[in-house]
Amino acid sequence: MADDKSAIIEELKTAYRMELETVMNYLANSVNLDGVRAEEIKSSLAADVTAELGHAQTLAGRIKTMGGQVPGSLELQWDQRQMQPPADTTDVVSVIRGVIEAENSAVSQYERIIKMSEGVDYVTQDLAIGLLGDEEEHRREFVGFLKEYCK
Secondary structure, X not given: OHHHHHHHHHHHHHHHHHHHHHHHHHHHHHHHOOOHHHHHHHHHHHHHHHHHHHHHHHHHHHHHHOOOOOOOHHHOOOOOHHXXXXXXXXXXXXXXXXXXXXXXXXXXXXXXXXXXXXXXXXXXXXXXXXXXXXXXHHHHHHHHHHHHHOO
């Protein structure tokens, strides 16, 4: 049981790191994008910063409740290559694709936590199910944007 708990805490920390990295990249892209076509994407990203930060706060609370320690910035390694702000600030499509990739990664991470928590930690499982639903909704919105931009 202690091994299960430790493994779940580690996966929660991974999700926490992912959410914080998403906040940074959504914020940067919501400011850096230029052009008339970028306005809807910028607005959506800016609104999602709050949601993703809320996810990180929720995860941090659960990590602490389970007896873990929430990592500081020096303990975290970043890896969202596709979400980096593009050199061409009008390249809206690359940002949209980056968002979809980040949301796919988040969905996979929450699915992993849900499976690990089954029969072991129903509170964490419920939390991950809620966050999974949010990430699926964010992804759906940006898949819709991509359809419009690529037709």
